[in-house]
Amino acid sequence: MSPQPSAPPRSRIAAVARKELLDTLRDRRTLLVTLLPALVAGPLVLMLMFTVIAGQIDRARELKLPVVGQAHAPALVAFLTRQQVTLTAAPADYEAKVRGGELDVVLVVDDNFASDVASGRGGKVQLVYDRSRDRAQPSIREAEALLRAYNRQWGSQRLLLRGVAPTVGNPLVVDAIDLATPQQSGAFLLFFLAYYGLFAAVMGGMAIALDVTAGERERQSLEPLLMTPARPLELVIGKWLAVATFNATIVIVTLTGYYVTLRFAPLPAVGVPFLFSVRELAWFLIVLVPLVALLPTVMLFMGARSRTYKEAQASASLVIFVVSIIPVVQLVQQRKDPDWIVWIPVSGQFSLLGQVLRGEGVPLAQLAASFAVPVALTAGMLLLVTRLLSRESILAGK
C-alpha cells in the first residue's frame, strides 16, 4: 500500500499507444482486410491499366480498315496499303457492326468516286464510326489522319504537275511539338496512383480507430480505463498515435507496392516513360503526412460518439465517401487547380500529389500551406474527442 509516484504523462501516453498497436497486431482479421488490399492494389491496378493502354496502342498501330467499294479508288487503296493498313472488304451489315462495337471504323468509297475525280469535282469518301466508343478512338483518329495525309499528298502532286509549289496550296506548315514531358503524358494514368495514396490514408486507420473507441465501449473496457490515473487527453493522444502509426504503415505499404510494381514488374510496354522513383515516393509520403494525422482523429471522433462498433462504422463510411469523392470531382473538372486549393484539406493534398507526378516539384510555401489547416484541425479534433471521453454520459447505455 505504498503510494506510487505519479507516472509522467508521456509514459502513460506511450503505454496506451503500445497497447493499442499490440492489440491491433493480434487482430488477424482486421490486419488481413486492411493490409491485403494495400499490398495488391498497386500491382493489380497498374497491370490492368497498362494492359488496356497497350491494347489501344496496338489497335491504332495495326489499323484494320474494312472498305466498301475498294475498286472505285485504286490510288487510295495503294496509299493505305503502303501505310501498313490491312484493308478488307466490309461486310454488308457494317453499320450494325459498328454500332454493336464489332468494327471500330469503316471506309466507304462513293460509287461515283472515279467519275467525280475525273471531272474535277472532289471525290467523296465516308468514315463510319461510333465516337462514343472509347476503344475505337485510336482507330478512328488513325483513319482520319491517314485520309488527311492522302488528301495533302494528292493535292501537292497535282500542284506540282501544274508547276505550282505545294506551299501555295498549303501555306500553313503545321509542325506539332508536344510539350508534355514524359511525366505529363503518364500523369493521367498516375491519377490512380495519387488517388490510391489518398485512399490509403483515409481507409488505413479506420478499423483500428473505431476499435479503440466504439469497440472499447462495446466490450465494456472503457469505464475501468477511465478510472485509471490516465487523463482523458492522454488516452486520446495515445490512441491517436497508435492509429496514425498504423495508418502511416498502410500508406507506405500501398505506395511501395506501386513503386515496386512500376520498377520491377514486367508491365507491357506502352511507350509512356513513367517517373515514379524513390524521389516521387518520398514526396508522396511527405505530402500525405497531414492526412495521415488528421483522418484518424475524425475516425476516433466517430468512434467515440458511437456506442457500438457497427454504429461507428456507419458514420465512418460517410466520411470515407465524402473524402474519396473530392479527388474525382477535381479530376472531372479538368481545370488547373487555383492557388488557394493547397489550403483545403484533401483537395490540397490531391493537387500537390498531381504536381509531384507531373514532375513540377512542390514549393515549400505550398507544402506549409497544405499542412496548416490539417494540423490545426487535428489538434481541435483531439480536444473534441477528449471532451467526449470526459462526459459522464459516455458511461451510459451499454
Add this chain to the structure above:
Amino acid sequence: MIRVDAVTKSFGRQGEVRAVRDVSFSAQDGQITGLLGPNGAGKTTLLRMLATLIVPNAGSASIAGLDVVRDRYAVREAIGVLSDARGLYPRLTARENIRYYGTLHGLSGVELESRAARLIHTLGLDALADRRTQGFSQGEKMKVAIARALIHDPATILLDEPTNGLDIMSVRALREQLRQLRGEGRCLLFSSHVMQEVAALCDRIVILGGGRVIATGTATELIAQSGAATLEDAFVSLLGSGEGLAA
C-alpha cells in the same frame, strides 16, 4: 477510510432522475463495508462518484482524505475499482491485461512484473496467465479484473456487485480474497443486492433504498433496530416493502 457527506446526484435534462439523495456514511480501514440495496437503489452511481468518474451535484466525498472532485487523479492512484463494467481486452493475455493497468499506474520493469506475477499466483491464474482472455469463463475474467484493479496495491478498494455471474466456487474464492485484503488493513466497500453475500462478508452494512441511506450498522444492530428475526427480514422491513428483492 471513505467519507461520504450529504452527496446528491441527479441525471436527465432537468435532473429528474434523482439517483442518489443526500447520502452520508463512512467506511473504515481494515473493514469490509457493504452497500446493500435493491436494483436501482443508487449503488453504482455512488461507487462511480467515489471512483471520480462522475461529479456529485451536491455534498462531498473523500477517500484517505483526498476529495473525489478536487483531487480526482490522486484519488484514482489510491483506489482500486472493480466496476460494474469489467471488460477485458480479449486479444491480450491475462498478464498483458494486468500489466497494461500497471503501466498506467506508473509501474514498470521488475516491480511491475513481480507484482503481476504475485497477483496471478494468489488468484490462482498461473495456468491461464499467458493465454488470451478471449475464451475465459466468467470466474476467470473476474479474477483478471480483480488483479488488474489491485496491481498498484491500493489502500482502498471499491467493488460493484463483484459476485454477479459467478458460480459458488468462484464466489467463495472471491470472499477469501476480500477477507485477506481486509486483513492487510485495507478499506473495502462492497456493493451487492444479495443479502447473504453482504451478511457473510461485511463488518458494517449500509442499506440503500431509492437513493437514500435507510439504515447503517452491523448485521446484529440492523436486526435489533428493525425488531426482525433474521437479516433478511430486517432488510425487507427497513426498506418498507419486498420490492426489488427478487432480482
